[in-house]
Each structure stands twice: as structure tokens, then as C-alpha cells.
């Protein structure tokens with residue numbers, strides 16, 4: 103990988119070109135027999151004619167209504183490009199010193215920006231998380247980044263643009279078709295250039311002590327829904343992600359090389375009147391043969407433009423036929439900005455109340471009940 107450094111980051115290095123990041127070697131997939139969710143695989147390379155998109159839209163709608171999760175393959179990034187991104191993600195945690203990390207931590211509890219150190223979320227009782235993350239708004243150059251990352255900002259920017267235009271927009275078109283809306287109905291609410299917090303996030307889960315495992319019953323990240331519209335999870339081999347199926351059982355998500363795992367979040371549920379429910383998932387301790395390995399994740403968390411009112415598309419013929427599940431009165435619909443700030447500020451920080459359903463805890467954000475699943 104040899105890239106010319108654009109002018110805005112030349113002050114960070116004297117070199118004219120950058121070399122590859124230290125290569126991250128992905129661990130071997132688990133061999134443990136696990137109960138996996140049977141998720142549809144959507145071939146995005148087929149989405150180039152109206153007929154093919156209509157067919158894919160049916161597949162995506164079906165997947166969203168059954169599991170709320172699906173895989174995407176042929177998304178346009180080669181295995182080498184994907185590995186470069188994981189390599190950059192890894193150096194974000196392993197090469198940057200603790201003191202430099204402290205300089206790039208979020209200054210506000212309403213926003214994920216920069217580093218989130220370990221032990222900031224309550225998992226169960228007094229046990230806190232062992233997850234580090236580094237969140238980057240897609241407008242990468244609006245903020246400063248640690249020295250070790252700077253040579254690779256052009257690669258990360260290409261990654262954000264690729265996710266946005268070549269993966270997220272095509273998926274949003276299929277979701278709009280599923281509601282019999284104009285193809286651009288959701289795309290228009292997800293501009294790359296607009297104000298908003300669609301972000302690239304790197305995450306590293308560190309193995310925990312047996313005492314922490316015992317106290318949390320192996321839960322690393324409590325059952326939750328994501329608060330944006332969709333999440334693009336770049337599949338990686340260390341198991342742990344589980345989804346709550348319609349029959350009430352948690353099932354594992356299998357790794358597929360260079361595939362994406364896509365799920366719906368709250369904002370999509372709001373906009374689509376419950377037709378695509380935001381999906382419940384969690385992270386648990388990896389299977390026995392992967393227990394000592396840190397778990398590295400790469401994500402593109404997608405949210406509508408900040409000024410979008412999270413109210414349903416009343417004009418959708420599908421919603422008119424099937425009915426709209428409202429999370430709040432249309433006149434009280436939160437904007438995306440209010441929703442993401444409210445959810446971020448309370449996540450892992452407020453005391454949850456016991457909910458009506460078994461194993462469910464609740465909190466209220468912007469007048470709407472948010473559920474957490476154990």
C-alpha cells in the first residue's frame with residue numbers, strides 16, 4: 103500500500119508516502135459446535151438493475167422481518183483491503199500509548215468520539231466492561247487523531263466513503279423498495295455531507311477475569327438495540343455476537359470471511375413504523391477455543407442526518423396496509439440528534455428498572471421506552 107499524503111495531514115509526517123500498517127493476523131475461526139442463527143446472504147453485486155433490486159428487496163425484507171440481521175457479500179472491498187482496515191484498527195489500540203489515548207478521549211458523555219477506555223459501562227451489578235473503542239465521525243478531518251493513525255487517514259476516509267455510498271446507500275434503497283417507497287426515500291435522509299454522527303468505529307474487547315465472567319454470566323455487552331438506522335459490522339472470526347431470535351433464544355452469529363453483518367437499529371424502526379424492528383443482540387465470552395484472544399471489531403454505525411424527525415413514512419403503501427407501530431406521537435418524534443445524544447448519555451450509566459417482560463430491563467429516553475435484554 104503506497105499512498106500520497108494529502109496536504110491536510112502533511113504536518114504530521116515528513117514522509118511523502120505511507121507504508122502498510124503492521125499487519126494484523128486474524129485469529130482462526132472457532133471449531134466449537136455452536137447453535138448459529140440461519141441468516142440470509144445478500145449478494146450486493148447483483149443490485150444493478152431495477153429487476154434485480156426488486157428481487158433483492160424481497161430477500162432483505164424477509165431477512166429483516168425474521169432475524170433482523172443478514173450478511174452482505176460482494177460489497178466491493180477485497181480481502182486485502184479489509185485486512186488493512188483491521189490492521190489499522192489494531193494499531194489504534196496496540197501502538198498508541200495510554201497517555202496519548204487520554205488526549206483523544208471524548209469530552210462529552212453525549213457523544214462517542216475518539217477513545218472510550220475500558221471500565222466505563224456497567225454490565226451487571228458492579229462489574230464494568232473491558233471494551234475499548236475508537237470512534238471517528240465520517241468527517242474525519244474535523245478532528246485530530248493520534249499520531250500513529252495519521253498516515254492512514256486517507257485509507258480510513260476511503261473506507262467511510264465506500265461504506266456510505268457503495269454499501270449503506272444500496273441497502274437503504276432495498277429497504278425503501280420493501281416499503282414501496284421511492285428508492286431514494288431513505289438515502290435522502292442519510293447524506294454523507296450532512297451534519298450527523300454516522301461513524302467508523304474500531305473496538306477491542308479484552309479477555310476478562312473468571313470472577314467477572316461469573317458475576318456477569320459471561321455477558322460482555324448486554325442485550326441491546328443499536329440506536330442508528332443500520333449497523334455494518336465487518337465480520338471477524340472471534341465469536342461472541344449473539345442475536346435474540348423470535349423464539350426467544352440467543353443464537354450465535356457465524357463468521358464469514360470478508361462478509362458484512364447488517365442489522366437494523368432504533369432510527370430505522372422509528373422511520374419505518376416498526377416494519378423493520380431494531381434487532382436485539384449482545385456479546386458474550388467467546389467460545390472456549392478463542393477465550394484468550396482479544397476480539398477486534400470494525401463497524402460503520404449509520405444514523406440519519408441529525409435534523410431528521412424520527413417519524414414514520416405515513417405515505418408508504420405497505421405501512422398503510424399493514425398498520426404503523428408508533429413508538430411515540432408523531433408530534434413528539436425526537437430528531438436523530440436528540441435520540442443519539444439521549445441514548446449515548448444514558449447507555450451503561452443509568453440504573454435500569456425491571457420491565458414487564460421476563461429478563462427485560464427498561465429506561466426512558468426522550469419519552470420512549472428503551473429495553474435492555476438479559
Ligand SMILES: O=C(O)CCC(=O)C(=O)O
Nearest residue numbers: 323328335343383385399
Ligand atoms: O462486537 C460486536 O460483535 C457487536 C457490538 C455491538 O453490538 C455494538 O457495539 O453495538
Ligand SMILES: [Fe+2]
Nearest residue numbers: 326327328383
Ligand atoms: Fe450493537
